[in-house]
Amino acid sequence: MWDNDQFRRAILNSIGISLIATLLSVIVATLAAYAIARLEFKGKRLVLSLSLAIAMFPVVSLVGPLFDMWRTFGIYDTWPGLIIPYMSFTLPLAIWTLSAFFREIPWEMEQAAQVDGATSWQAFRRVIVPLAAPGVFTAAILTFFFAWNDFVFGISLTSTEAARPIPASLAFFVGSDPFNRPASLLAAAAVIATIPIIVIVLIFPAQDRRRPHLRRSEGIGVPPTWLPSR
Amino acid sequence: MTSTAIPPAPAPATKTRNGASDRSKAENRLGQKLVAPAIVLMLLVTAFPMLRAIWLSVYDYALTAPDDRSFIGIDNYVTALTDPLFWKSTGITVLYMLVTVAIELVIGFIFALVMHRVIFGRGIVRTSILIPYGIITVVSGFTWQFAFSYQNGFVNGWLPFISDDFNWFGDTTPAVIAICISEIWKTTPFMSLLLLAGLAQVSEDMIEAAKVDGATWWQRMWKVVIPNMRAAIMVAILFRALDAYRIFDNIFVMTNGAEDTQSISFLTYRQTIEQFQLGMGSALSVLLFLSVLLIAFLIIKLFRVDLAQARQEG
Numbered sequence: 001m002w003d004n005d006q007f008r009r010a011i012l013n014s015i016g017i018s019l020i021a022t023l024l025s026v027i028v029a030t031l032a033a034y035a036i037a038r039l040e041f042k043g044k045r046l047v048l049s050l051s052l053a054i055a056m057f058p059v060v061s062l063v064g065p066l067f068d069m070w071r072t073f074g075i076y077d078t079w080p081g082l083i084i085p086y087m088s089f090t091l092p093l094a095i096w097t098l099s100a101f102f103r104e105i106p107w108e109m110e111q112a113a114q115v116d117g118a119t120s121w122q123a124f125r126r127v128i129v130p131l132a133a134p135g136v137f138t139a140a141i142l143t144f145f146f147a148w149n150d151f152v153f154g155i156s157l158t159s160t161e162a163a164r165p166i167p168a169s170l171a172f173f174v175g176s177d178p179f180n181r182p183a184s185l186l187a188a189a190a191v192i193a194t195i196p197i198i199v200i201v202l203i204f205p206a207q208d209r210r211r212p213h214l215r216r217s218e219g220i221g222v223p224p225t226w227l228p229s230r
Numbered sequence: 231m232t233s234t235a236i237p238p239a240p241a242p243a244t245k246t247r248n249g250a251s252d253r254s255k256a257e258n259r260l261g262q263k264l265v266a267p268a269i270v271l272m273l274l275v276t277a278f279p280m281l282r283a284i285w286l287s288v289y290d291y292a293l294t295a296p297d298d299r300s301f302i303g304i305d306n307y308v309t310a311l312t313d314p315l316f317w318k319s320t321g322i323t324v325l326y327m328l329v330t331v332a333i334e335l336v337i338g339f340i341f342a343l344v345m346h347r348v349i350f351g352r353g354i355v356r357t358s359i360l361i362p363y364g365i366i367t368v369v370s371g372f373t374w375q376f377a378f379s380y381q382n383g384f385v386n387g388w389l390p391f392i393s394d395d396f397n398w399f400g401d402t403t404p405a406v407i408a409i410c411i412s413e414i415w416k417t418t419p420f421m422s423l424l425l426l427a428g429l430a431q432v433s434e435d436m437i438e439a440a441k442v443d444g445a446t447w448w449q450r451m452w453k454v455v456i457p458n459m460r461a462a463i464m465v466a467i468l469f470r471a472l473d474a475y476r477i478f479d480n481i482f483v484m485t486n487g488a489e490d491t492q493s494i495s496f497l498t499y500r501q502t503i504e505q506f507q508l509g510m511g512s513a514l515s516v517l518l519f520l521s522v523l524l525i526a527f528l529i530i531k532l533f534r535v536d537l538a539q540a541r542q543e544g
Contacts, residue, residue: 032268040254041261050272052537056472057276058522060495061515064502065279065286088275091268149366151479156503167368171483183376190369197364224423225465229473230367230416 007189009161010169014193017079017165018147021086025094025143026136028087033098038107051092055226059089063156070157077159085153090143096226097142101135141200146228148196166193280519286512293506306513316497316514320521323493325406327474330413334470335463337414338421345422346429363419371483374412375399378484402490409491412480421470428462429455464535468526475525494518 036044066085070076075084105128113123154168164172170189173182287306291299310316341359348355362370377383378398386394398404432455440454456463478495485491487500498518502511529535 028267028271032265035261035264039257039261039264041258041265043262043265047265047269050269054272054276056469056522056526058476058495058518060476060478060498061283061518061522062276062279063499064508064511064515065282066275067502068286068508069279069282084271085275088271091272095268151366151368151482152499155482156499167366170368170372183382186372190366190372193366193369194364197366200364224420224427225469227420227423229420229469230363230479 004185006161006169006173007166007192010164010166011192013079013161013163014148014165014167015196017082017086017163018144020079021083021090021147022140022143024083025087025090026098026140029091029094029098029139030136032091032095033102036095036099037102047095051095052225054089054092055229059152063152066153067156076157077163079163081157082150082153082163082165085157086143086147086150089150090146093142093146093226093228094139096223097139098135101132101138105131142227145197145200148193149228149230280516283512283515283519286508287516289509291507291509293508299509302509306510307517309510310513310517316494316517318490319492319494319497322406322491323475323477323495326410326413326477326493327471329410330417330474330477331467331471333410333414334418334421335467337418338425338466341418341422342425342429345426359422360419362416363423365416367416367479368483370416371412371480374408374415374480375484378408399485399489405485405489405491409477409480409484412484413474413477416480417470417473420473421466424466424469425459425462428459428466431462432458461536464529464533467533468529468535471529472522472526475522494521 032047035041036047062085067076070081075081107128109127109131110123113127114120118126148165149167150165151167151171154165155171158164158168161169166189170186170193173186173189288301288303289299290302290305345356345359378385380386380395380397385398386392386396396404398408436454436458437450440450445453476495477493478499481487481491481493481496482499487496492500494514495518498511498514501507501514505511530537
């Protein structure tokens with residue numbers, strides 16, 4: 001399977017796009033989640049409602065206009081062309097997860113550390129970062145999961161191997177004889193495409209033990225309404 | 231837990247009586263600045279393209295002949311709404327939605343009960359129920375397609391009342407059944423997670439009390455548990471129905487829309503991406519968006535769904 005150039009490119013695309021989308025999404029979501037958890041401002045409910053509305057959005061109705069827009073901007077069939085939609089659709093989930101974590105952090109501890117003689121940076125680095133890390137990690141995992149699983153954007157916003165991710169590549173793969181698909185090759189590719197998800201599932205229980213206060217959906221740590229539906 | 235729940239702490243007392251203080255104004259500004267990038271990103275990929283779709287939908291515009299773009303008003307909508315193909319796709323989509331949501335509600339509830347009650351091997355039971363949720367839809371679609379295939383699938387061999395060379399993808403009804411089974415297998419875990427969250431909110435005391443009063447298991451389910459998790463059930467139906475209405479991946483992989491199995495999402499995709507009919511495709515996009523809104527509205531109104539429950543702003 002690795003000898004097949006098409007699949008090799010697709011896996012590299014998937015890994016690259018998913019990782020970059022995850023990283024950027026978590027950064028943007030951290031800013032928003034901090035504001036939602038710690039500050040009082042107008043439009044807070046609007047952010048939450050907008051986020052939830054996105055979870056119910058019919059994705060296919062976006063691909064036509066996005067297809068046209070991305071061609072105009074010159075990012076059709078490129079990594080950024082997929083990273084941007086993945087970020088937007090994972091933001092709601094990341095924002096919710098992170099703000100739930102940030103609410104639980106005892107922020108007074110930062111001041112306490114400063115009183116004890118730590119610099120602001122040390123207080124942040126040694127006190128806040130370790131407390132926030134599990135939340136950031138959970139948000140990152142869920143974001144990666146969505147990006148990896150996506151199909152609709154993957155098939156409609158790419159046309160060549162330059163950016164086509166693995167699920168799309170699987171669906172388009174026909175092999176040398178269109179009437180007799182290479183089932184074994186497809187199965188091998190399918191297994192490889194599933195590996196990252198299995199790794200994530202193995203990491204999850206370990207994460208869960210560290211954050212007993214977020215057991216609402218019992219084992220996932222996030223209310224399921226905010227999870228990707230498939 | 232006892233009933234002496236601590237009420238949520240009152241809002242911070244930084245607000246003064248006579249309007250907002252400087253401090254809270256600054257906080258307001260900072261908060262809005264911090265959420266701005268997220269809002270912009272979310273709108274850039276949803277609201278903006280949707281507006282563009284509305285604009286494109288009033289043109290006769292195909293990418294194969296971009297210079298021939300001409301304004302035609304609502305002609306695209308008239309064409310779509312008078313075309314039997316559109317109604318056929320909508321009908322089949324509604325069918326997928328009703329069948330899968332109804333079956334998943336039952337199976338999902340059983341799974342949720344199992345996950346909630348199981349004592350031994352909790353981790354194993356939960357993991358095995360959630361496996362389909364973790365598998366990429368395209369992969370699960372392929373797996374089911376191979377399973378139903380008459381060349382090398384196992385389904386025909388297992389079912390005694392079906393001949394070995396029965397082609398599931400040769401006619402509409404069996405193809406729809408196959409797609410529904412694949413879809414149900416894939417999304418029941420999501421449904422049961424939604425229901426599990428509701429089940430966890432039902433107070434054990436009430437169930438205990440009903441038990442003491444001599445209610446049978448069946449009565450406890452129908453009279454105590456289900457009425458008390460009504461909000462969660464409604465949210466589960468809402469989310470799953472809207473998701474089922476957007477069904478796309480499974481159809482793409484399993485039949486590629488052959489034998490009249492194409493959903494409205496699939497029709498939209500075909501028009502825009504495969505046939506480059508951006509004008510027509512955009513009109514379909516708008517119709518798809520409106521129908522999702524309509525379904526959401528109907529479910530929320532008919533079942534009086536509590537959206538605060540869905541938002542879960544803890």
